[in-house]
Amino acid sequence: MELRAAWRVIFFYLFPYASGDDNPGSSQDNFSVCQNNMNDISIGCCAGITELNKSNTHICCGGSLHPRYVDGSIHKCCRDKIYNGRKSICCNGVYYPDKSPDHYGCCSTSAYIFTEEMCCSSKLHKFHHTSSCCGNETYDVREKYCFQNMLIISLWESKCGDKIYNTSEHMCCNKTLIPHKYSHRCCGSLSYDPSNNDCAGNQVVQKGHQWCPNHGAYDVTTHNCCEGHLLKKNGPFWRCCGNKTIDYDMESCCAGMNFNKRINKCCGSRIIKMEDTCCSNQKLDKTTQVCCVKTFLRREEIVQKSAPYHDKCCPTRGGGVSYDSVNFVCSYEYRVVNKSMLDPRCGRQKYDPMKDLCCNYKLFKHALKDGMSCCHPSASIYNPKTDVCCFGKRQKGKSCKMPRYRLRCPRRCKLKKMNLKRYCRGYLSKTGRFKIIRNMRRQLGSIKRSNSCRCLYARRIQKPSCYRLWLQQPSVASIVSDPQHLEPSSFDWITLLQQ
Structure with a gap:
């Protein structure tokens, strides 16, 4: 029985999923073996004693159970010896009690100081700030580099096959060394000038040509190479379909077979009628x-x-x-649900379509029952009996009122600001200034609005040049010469302007 249990332990250690269930989370994985006994995996085994709880609170070292955390320090195991991981290091089983991990590191079984040495593949070298590792050797990055992480060569050199060459004198094309020429590139084992030739099928050809096996170079404007067959083009839309050419203006290609694309279509590798449905090819x-x-x-x-x-x-x-x-209907949870059983929703909230209103995903409780309606495109409601919805905004009345815009003139004359209200306050009475300005605008309808306003503001800030420009307008001169066109309250103002 003991021999059978031992073989069972070895078998499950080598083949953890051999119970027939490929799922790593199967019931067999929830147990471990300790002294031929099956225990829960949360219980560990230390020297045959099932006392170790795998909750990272203890550590088994040398057949004894030790606390993992002591006074804020993490204890570790080096072979059979327990040690403080913040004060000592262990390098592949070799314990260094007086070397702190803050200043020392491991290189195989040796300990070294970070600032004095460097470890390259288990080999120690003297540290230098311009040195780097290449395999188990070091090199100066100012003069050399590591080729494919195994060979140290100069910065101006490279490797082509088994040969090291100077990149300023030669170029490597398919493991073949070729004398270097300006602007030349590789094409297979050859080099070519891209300004005069093209590379097709690792062959150097003329500009605008391609390479067809068994036929050589050909002109792409007059011929096509279809599966090794050189065929002549019969038109601009003729291209390859298998080993033949077809007119893609009238036909299309499906797995090397041509078909009339007006009545048929391609479904995977089969040609079907246009009215048929293609699903999963x-x-x-x-x-x-x-x-x-x-x-x-x-x-x-x-x-x-x-x-x-x-x-x-x-x-x-x-x-x-x-x-x-x-x-x-197919729900969001991919379940087939009867439409009569579905609850109407406004966004994520349920609502009663007979009482509530859903306006642009916003719910208004009992709004429909109160006679309200949605004011689209906004998420608001209004009462159709007293209000009207105008471009998403609620207004009083039965029709939309266009917004009234005030007549605004430029408030500048020679880069100086002036307010119309400040201008009127200096020359007109409080009761008549708006009426006079309204009459003046009515008479000055033919004058450009910007010029008239500029000159009115200029007069207020004592700018004669702007005022003369305003008076030179024909319609303004006629008004000033005949003040009877204006109301009596404006006569004093015109007289004042003439002064």
């Missing part, structure tokens, strides 16, 4: 099958109908379920 039999469309985690798939009147598919983990789209 196969022709769909609409009498017995439905197509489950592609989702984020699933690919397109054909599903057999559960009933002859089913016309849609709801994707599931097992493939999909067919359903009748007239009475059922």
Whole structure:
């Protein structure tokens, strides 16, 4: 019995999933073996004693159980010796009690100081700030570099096959050394000038030519190379389809076969009629099958109908379920649900369509019952009996009122600001200034608004040059010469302007 139990321990150690279940989370993985006894995996084994709890609170070292954390320090095991991981180091089983990990590191079984030495593949070298490792050797990065992490060569050198060459004198093309020429590039084992030639099939050809096996270089404007056959073009839209050329203006290609693209289409590697449905690169039999469309985690798939009147598919983990789209719907959880059982939602909230209003995903409780309506496109409501919805805003009345815009003139004359209200306050009475300005604008309708306003502001700030410009307008001169066109209250103002 003891021998059988020992073999069982070795077998499960080498083949942890050999119980027939490939799932790493199977029931066999929830147990460990300690002295031929099966224990829960949360219980460890230390010298045959099932007392170690694998909760990172203890450590087994030398057959004894020790606390992992002592006075804020982490204790570790070096072979059979327990040590403080903040004060000492262990290099592959060699214990260094007086070397702190803050200043020392391990290089194989040796300890070294970070600031004095460097470790390259278990070999110690003297540290220098311009040195770096290449394998188990060091090099000066100012003069050399590590080629493919195994060879140290000069900065102006490289390796071509088994040869080291100077990159300013030669170039390596397919492991062949070629004398270096300015602006030349590799094409197979040859070099070429891209300004005069092209590279096709590792062969140097003329500009605008390609390479066709068994035929050589050819002109792409007059011929096509279709699977090694050189064929002449019959038009600008003729291209390869298998080993022949076709006119892609009239036909298309499907797995090397040409077809009329006006009445047929390609489905995978088959040609089907235009009215047929292609699903998962196969022709769909609409009498017995439905197509489950592609989702984020699933690919397109054909599903057999559960009933002859089913016309849609709801994707599931097992493939999909067919359903009748007239009475059922596929929910967000990919479940077929009866439409009569669905709860109407406004955003994420349930609501009663007979009482509530849902306006642009915003819910208004009992709004429909109170006679309110949505004011689109905003998320607001209004009462149609007293208000009107105008471009998403509620207004009083029965029709939309266009916004009234004040006549605004430039408030500058020679880069100095002046307010119309400040101008009027200096020359007009409080009761008549707005009426006079209104009459003046009515008479000055033919004058450009910017010029008239500039000159009015200029007069207020004593700028004669701007005022003369305003008076030179023909319509202004006629008004000033005949003040009777204005109301009596404005006569004093015109007289004042003439002064």
